[in-house]
Amino acid sequence: MRELLYLVHRIPYPPNKGDKIRSYHLLKHLSQRYHVHLGTFIDDENDRKYLEKVKSLCKETCFVSLHPTIARMRSLSGLFTGQPLTLPYYHDKRLQAWVNNVLETRPLKNILIFSSAMAQYVSHAGHINRVMDFVDIDSDKWMQYAATKTWPMSWVYRRESRLLLDYERRVVKDFDSATFVSETEADLFRRLVPDAATKVTYFNNGVDADYFSPQNSYANPYPAGTNTLIFVGAMDYWANIDAVVWFSRSVFPAIRAQSPGLEFYIVGARPTAAVLALSSLPGVTVTGSVPDVRPYLTYAALAVAPLRIARGIQNKVLEAMAMEKIVIASPQAMEGINAFPGQELVVANDAGDFIRRIITLLQDVPHHAIGHAARARVLDDYSWNKSLGQIDVLLLQPEAS
Known part of the structure; x- marks a missing residue:
């Protein structure tokens, strides 16, 4: 099988929240088709008990601890460099060194980035097919947040929205293709970046309908008569x-x-x-x-x-x-x-x-x-098998193992 670099802003397991559900099912899908080199952060020490599960789906892994308080302090450097605060928040020299080593020593054909903040690690890898899964338009979330806050945080969030949108535009123009979580999200981004609209597509999240099934039996967790x-x-x-x-x-x-x-x-x-x-x-x-x-x-x-x-x-x-x-x-x-x-x-x-x-x-x-x-x-x-077929179209297809 061919080799693929997969960078995710948070360890893709357990699938118990929105981003982890998508990133995990992507990893599970990729592991059946590629030798996956996974680089990711751990921002909850409780997730360390899942390392072996994640490693079992990968050829090589790099897990870097991310302490939210320290990362927030580091992100403030963006106020002086003109960057969106998101980029220094997720920047780590150790992860960059590991990525550089993988790029230099592995016969990669594809790079898949999950979340725009991780694109900074492969900005110099234009010779490899790069797919950006934005998932959502993060810059728009920051604008929504700004509307709920008073000054000075409203100013900080509006600044983040503006600078992150500029960065998202640069990424989609630089990468080979970009995906979002829905047709609605993809259409909005095409309007924001019309000169790169042909690179933008989407694949829906899925649901494990056997797991989330009303036919399964459980004890009632509520008090009687509730x-x-x-x-x-x-x-x-x-x-x-x-x-x-x-x-x-x-x-x-x-x-x-x-x-x-x-x-x-x-x-x-x-x-x-x-x-x-x-x-x-x-x-x-x-x-x-x-x-x-x-x-x-x-x-x-x-x-x-x-x-x-x-x-x-x-x-x-x-x-x-x-x-x-x-x-x-x-x-x-x-x-x-x-x-x-x-x-x-x-x-x-x-x-x-x-x-x-x-x-x-x-x-x-x-x-x-x-x-x-x-x-x-x-x-x-909303089945994962149906949804994830789109990512196969964007990646250079692996040879039979």
Whole structure:
């Protein structure tokens, strides 16, 4: 098999959050076709227990520790160099030395970069086929963040958005091709970089529909007789934090007033102080990390995705749909998902809309067809085998081993 360099900004395992789900399935797919040289960061020391699992999928690996506090301090150098802060945050001399050695000593035919910050390591490798998986338009996320903050952070985030977009434009012009997580995301980027539009494509995230299946049996994790709304997501991620804080304080109390005893469960690892504080609200439970989210999804009445800041495809929405849950999502949360509102999921535009729709659905959950249609949509459009065929088209095909 041919050899391929794969650089990822965070160890691609375990597949328990959006970026890791995509980067892991990419690695698993690549490992069946290439000898993979993987370079990546570890920003959570708990992930070190997965090193052997990741190594088993690779020919060669380089894992570099990234301490978030130190990285944030390092990123400040961008204020003096004119760089987006993202680049020094993810710059490491050890990883660069390892990449240089791989480029010099291995017969590489392909380079796949996951997340724009990692493109800096192969800027001098134009003689090799380079594919950039941007996943999302990160520069647009920073602009959304800026809109939620006051000065001076609003200025910092607007600066990051502007400089990172300039960098994303340079990368797509320099690389051979670029991918995004949805057709919507790819179309937006083509408009931002029209002179490189022909290089831009997309492949959807997938869902393991056998794993996320309503046919599996689980013990009920909720107290007996509990009627529950659920949000699932990494609870140290800003967009998720904003979503559950807003929903818990601005939406859920009105729903609970109409449905006494209704509970809202926030299920996800690493809850911040702002998220933990929500446990003091009537009916709100913050679980922290759980061994398996599927029992919580199985026995919940409805799943909610009230994101106000989002880009790309939300895996949490697709996974709930695969479990035949009715998902009530904001327009931001369903952007990029090919599903019919009102038939395969429910879209709510504001607090009042969430309140009205959830109250109505709670009266009809056992007999509602939306959940069945949601899983059918996932089966039709969101399998990994179907999605990852696109990456094979962009990479120089390996010879038979």
